[in-house]
Amino acid sequence: MSSIPKIVILGAGYGGVLTSLRLQKELNYNEADVTLVNKHDYHYITTHLHMPAAGTDNPENARVNISKLIDEFKIDFVKSTVVQIRPQDRKVILEDGTLSYDYLIIGLGGEPETFGIPGMVEHAFNIRSINSVRLIREHIEYQFARFKREPHRTDYLTFVIGGAGFTGIEFIGELADRIPELCKQFDVDQSLVKIINIEAAPTALPGFDPELVEYAMQVLQKKGVTFRIGTAVKECTADGVIVGEGEEIKSQTVIWTGGVRGNRLIEEAGIETMRGRVKVDEFLRAPGHENVYVLGDNSLVFNPDGGRPYPPTAQIAMQQGVNCAHNLVASIRNQPLKPFVFSNKGAVASLGKGEAIGVAFGKKYKGRTAAWLKKAIDLRYLFIIGGIPLVLRKGKFL
Template sequence: MSRIPRIVILGAGYGGIVTAIRLQKVLNYNEADVTLVNKHDYHYITTDLHMPAAGTGDPEKARVNILKLIDEFKVDFVKSTAVQIRPHEKKVILEDGTLSYDYLVVGLGGEPETFGIPGLKEHAMNIRSINSVRFIREHIEYQFAKFKREPDRKDYLTFVVGGAGFTGIEFVGELADRVPELCKEFDVDPSLVKIYNIEAAPTALPGFDPELVEYGMKVLADKGVIFKIGTAIKECTPEGVLIAGDEFIKAATVVWTGGIRGNHMLDDAGFETMRGRVKVDAHLRSPQFENIFIVGDCSIVMNPEGKPYPPTAQIATQQGECCAHNLVAAIRGNPLKEFTFVNRGVVASLGRGEAIGVVGNRKFRGWIASVLKKLVDIRYLYIIGGIPLVLRKGRF
């Protein structure tokens, strides 16, 4: 009797969790041994983290218990941290054990890309996890409390956000909404609070519709955000940031949202990478190892123009669906299908009741776009957990 194939999924981010959920729906019992490994017992919704980071949302709304999403009769969940991938041995080393596999799915997520800017890694905070956003929120509140004790320290009320991509723009929008509440709570003059959004590229939201970018920047500027576009951060120190033109912005809070790279374990394992990410083949496999699929932030998929798609939740979710299909096809000896990204639109929130978005050829802004953003969130919750999860997370 032949042995049941073993599938190990590393990471329960968008790509990993959708792969696991799809597998448990399609695979028959005892058709494969599927193991999902994640360092936390919850899946978190990365696209929502900007809200709890600013203090305008509850971190609990951004996370979902993994055991409420998977069928434990079909998927084994292992709460552990992967520390090494050994592709030639078909093994994964965990902090507390070893797993062997026939097929491996790498969905470990990315790491902050600092582009070699001195001090960013040591002194800037990142919106990357539930714990990191809790820290940022409490840090921001603490700055207001400290200012009341040291009113000459205006840097306590100066907030620098590096990067004006989706995360940066959405975070400054929420932070600008939170500031009036904090000023009232701590009896602080709102005019003393400064929020800087610094971007090295010549525009905010690079690649987004220019007309909507202009609208979004005006909305945020009216909320008090100070933009420095086409301006690189040269160095980050405990006292603030040095930017192009040798201007120093004294700030006790620096949040870096300027980019991500793939997980370091891919480099360590000998995969061919670009900024820690693997350019996968048409079926989402590593070109070096046909039994290893790579999804999410760790993968690179090229668009028809030959440029990499940005690593978004939307593409990772679609990769998870395709990856599960191809795993089942491989086990059953059927042809694999090529991954084709279908852009269902993009929406960026600008804080309370404001957003910008593009769906097909249609542009949305303001309240309508903010409703669209909520619908996008609801759709994802429905994909992974159905109506019960949508209701439980209070999205209606």
């Protein structure tokens, strides 16, 4: 190892940002060289993307410039795309150069998991970045404009959302709020618009309390959403989706929120994965690579009680970032590492303006109280990464 260890962090998502912020706080000057690599010069708040996707908020409000978060005297920021990870050489190949490392943190974010459903990659939209949500928002508006020219084409006004997990449900809530506004703007009869949510699992929001799921579905049904629960999407085509036993639902807008898998670069690096995600050890390291930590959507952490993996949420990625930074500092100082233990603070799912469901501190919340709770969680995150100035700048938009 060189005299000053080199730490390279790939990805400025929740895990990467929290690792960077903790390292800049805990490391002394000249104790390590820390480099953060990200393909954009901003961090985006993934849990906020469903709003700009539906057009109920500006995409700018979901992003924070990395230069506003990190201390450039302590962390080098490199704006570039990772092309290859070479653990055997301790190198990362970027599109415009190479970085060598002593410790590597992989937090590159996930890719949509389409479960091999034909046509999904080619024809469906995904809510996964600032650019993808801009595209969805413009596409939805364009469908209303197209309908005005071809009023027989009701498939322009049929919106199919695949997956009734967090992202799907939160997006549907916002879209249902936006529809009346679009109908007014384009002078379209609202009864012609359909929002259809298709979920293969036997329930929406799997893992959520059944009473709250029931409440969420009632709220969204009142807003005009049709649920097709326990129905699998068999194929996605240019004209819509084929579901169940061959039934076709015609739609020009299919948005797939059915799951996340890890980043293909990890598999290509020869690191052992399950559906693209790495089953990390108790210290969040990749098996067989003591100097490689894997966080967020790329990692697989199993619940010690039920033996199932935790879903990849912002909450777990943030806690992983804090733990990872602690262990990096401990490694550099030859101190013992601390195992990662996930502390589940609960979860809140928004259902559109002023409506949400949630479980926090062992209690159930719904309606306006849950919506306030969601806002408090978002504000707390802004405070953690950017302090009061960021809360004042962005808080009013959440």
